Amino acid sequence: MKTALWVVAWVVLAPFIGGLLAGVDRIITARMQSRVGPPVLQPFYDVLKLFGKRGNVVNAFQNFYMICFLVFVIVTGCLFFSGGDLLLTIFALAVAGVFFVLGAFSPNSPYSNIGAERELLQMMSYEPVLIIMAVGMFMVTKSWHVDAIAGFHQLLFAYLPGVFVAFLFVLTIKLRKSPFDLSMSHHGHQELVKGATTEFSGPALAVIEIAHWYENILLMGFVYLFFACNWIAAIAAVMVTYFIEIFIDNTFARLTWRFTVKSSWIVAGVFGVVNIFCVAFLIK
Amino acid sequence: MSFLKKSPWIIHYDGSSCNGCDIEVLACLTPLYDIERFGIINTGNPKHADVFLITGSINEQNADVVRTIYNQMPDPKVVAAIGICATSGGIFRECYNVKGGVDSTIPVDIYIPGCAVRPEAIIDGVVAALGVLEKKAAALASMKASA
Numbered sequence: 399m400k401t402a403l404w405v406v407a408w409v410v411l412a413p414f415i416g417g418l419l420a421g422v423d424r425i426i427t428a429r430m431q432s433r434v435g436p437p438v439l440q441p442f443y444d445v446l447k448l449f450g451k452r453g454n455v456v457n458a459f460q461n462f463y464m465i466c467f468l469v470f471v472i473v474t475g476c477l478f479f480s481g482g483d484l485l486l487t488i489f490a491l492a493v494a495g496v497f498f499v500l501g502a503f504s505p506n507s508p509y510s511n512i513g514a515e516r517e518l519l520q521m522m523s524y525e526p527v528l529i530i531m532a533v534g535m536f537m538v539t540k541s542w543h544v545d546a547i548a549g550f551h552q553l554l555f556a557y558l559p560g561v562f563v564a565f566l567f568v569l570t571i572k573l574r575k576s577p578f579d580l581s582m583s584h585h586g587h588q589e590l591v592k593g594a595t596t597e598f599s600g601p602a603l604a605v606i607e608i609a610h611w612y613e614n615i616l617l618m619g620f621v622y623l624f625f626a627c628n629w630i631a632a633i634a635a636v637m638v639t640y641f642i643e644i645f646i647d648n649t650f651a652r653l654t655w656r657f658t659v660k661s662s663w664i665v666a667g668v669f670g671v672v673n674i675f676c677v678a679f680l681i682k
Numbered sequence: 683m684s685f686l687k688k689s690p691w692i693i694h695y696d697g698s699s700c701n702g703c704d705i706e707v708l709a710c711l712t713p714l715y716d717i718e719r720f721g722i723i724n725t726g727n728p729k730h731a732d733v734f735l736i737t738g739s740i741n742e743q744n745a746d747v748v749r750t751i752y753n754q755m756p757d758p759k760v761v762a763a764i765g766i767c768a769t770s771g772g773i774f775r776e777c778y779n780v781k782g783g784v785d786s787t788i789p790v791d792i793y794i795p796g797c798a799v800r801p802e803a804i805i806d807g808v809v810a811a812l813g814v815l816e817k818k819a820a821a822l823a824s825m826k827a828s829a
Binding site: 424428431432433434435436437440443444446447450451452453454591592595596598599600603 | 685686688689713716718719720721725726727729730732754756757758819822
C-alpha cells in the first residue's frame with residue numbers, strides 16, 4: 399500500500415515539484431545576475447503555452463520518440479520510488495536517454511544531430527559514475543534495493559563521500575547546466591541554437607520539458623539516498639546541492655565534449671573508484 | 683489561451699540594420715530592463731518563437747531568409763518591425779538593393795518606429811504585439827473547432 403502511494407505521489411506530484419524547482423532556479427539565477435527574474439510559476443506558463451501552439455513536424459516519428467522518453471522517465475521513477483532495484487533504475491534511465499537521442503537524430507537537422515551526438519558523449523561521461531554509485535551503496539548496505547538503502551540506519555554519505563563528489567560532478571551534466579550543457583542548453587543563442595531540441599516545437603517541446611522536470615526530481619532522489627537516515631538533513635542536503643548546481647551554472651562557461659568526457663572519467667576514477675576500494679577494505 | 687501572454691518567446695533577426703536597433707533589443711535583456719520578468723525569452727530558434735522581431739530594411743539578399751524564418755515559426759505568431767528602417771526602409775528606402783520595410787516580404791502586425799528605438803518603445807511594442815497574438819490564437823482555436 400505504501401509502495402503504491404509512493405508511485406502515485408511520484409507520477410502526480412513530481413512534475414509540480416519539478417516545475418516549481420525550475421521556477422525557483424530561474425529566480426535565483428536572475429538574482430545572481432542582478433535581475434528580478436520571472437514569476438515562480440513561469441515554467442508552467444511556458445509549458446501550458448506550448449501545448450496551445452501548433453507543432454511543426456519534420457519527421458513523422460520525432461514526437462513519438464519524445465513521448466517514449468517521457469514514459470520511460472516516469473517508469474524509471476516508478477521503479478525508484480517503489481523501492482525497486484537501484485541498478486535497474488539506472489539502466490531504465492539510460493533507456494529513456496536513448497529515446498531522447500533517437501528523437502534528436504530523427505529530424506536530420508545538423509543542429510539536432512550534433513546535439514544528439516553530444517548527448518551520447520554525455521551519457522558515456524555520466525554512466526560510469528551512476529554505476530559506481532549503485533555499487534558503493536550496495537557494498538555499504540548489502541542491498542541493491544532502494545527501500546533497503548533508504549532504510550539503512552547509518553549516514554551513507556559518511557561511507558561514500560568520494561562517490562558523492564563524483565556524483566555531484568555528473569549531476570551538472572544530467573541537470574543540463576553549464577559548463578556541461580553541451581547537447582541542449584536552457585538558453586538559446588548558442589553555437590548549436592537549442593541543440594537536440596532545435597527541431598521540436600509546440601506540444602512536443604512541452605513533453606520534453608515535463609520529462610526534464612521528472613528527471614530532475616529523480617536525480618534529487620539519488621541525492622536524498624546519500625543522507626536518507628535523517629529525512630530533514632536529507633531534504634536540506636538536496637536543497638544545498640541544487641543551489642550549488644545553480645551557482646556552478648552561473649559561474650562557468652561551457653566546456654568542450656573532450657574535456658567533459660575526460661574530466662568526468664578522471665573524477666569517477668579518483669573519487670569514486672578510490673572510495674569504493676576504501677569501503678571494500680574497511681567493511682568486511 | 684491566456685498563457686501566450688505570459689510567456690512570449692522571441693526570435694530576433696537583423697535585416698540590414700546599422701546595429702543601433704539591435705543593441706537596443708539586446709539592451710532589453712540586460713539587468714536594467716530585464717524583460718525576462720514578463721516571461722520573455724530570446725530563443726534564437728524560429729521553431730520555439732512566438733514573436734519575430736526584425737530590425738533593418740529588407741534587401742534582395744535577406745528576403746528569402748526572413749521568409750524562411752517566418753514560415754518555420756509555428757502558429758500563432760506575430761511579427762514586429764523595429765526601427766524606422768524595418769517599418770518603411772528609412773533612409774535606405776531608395777537604395778538599389780533595398781526592397782523596403784519588412785512588410786514588403788512578410789505580413790507585419792506591429793510597427794515600432796524610431797532611430798534608434800528606445801528599449802521602452804520596444805517593450806511597449808512587444809506588449810501591443812501580445813494583444814494581436816491573443817486574437818490570432820482565438821482565431822486559430824475557432825478555426826480548429828469549426829474544422
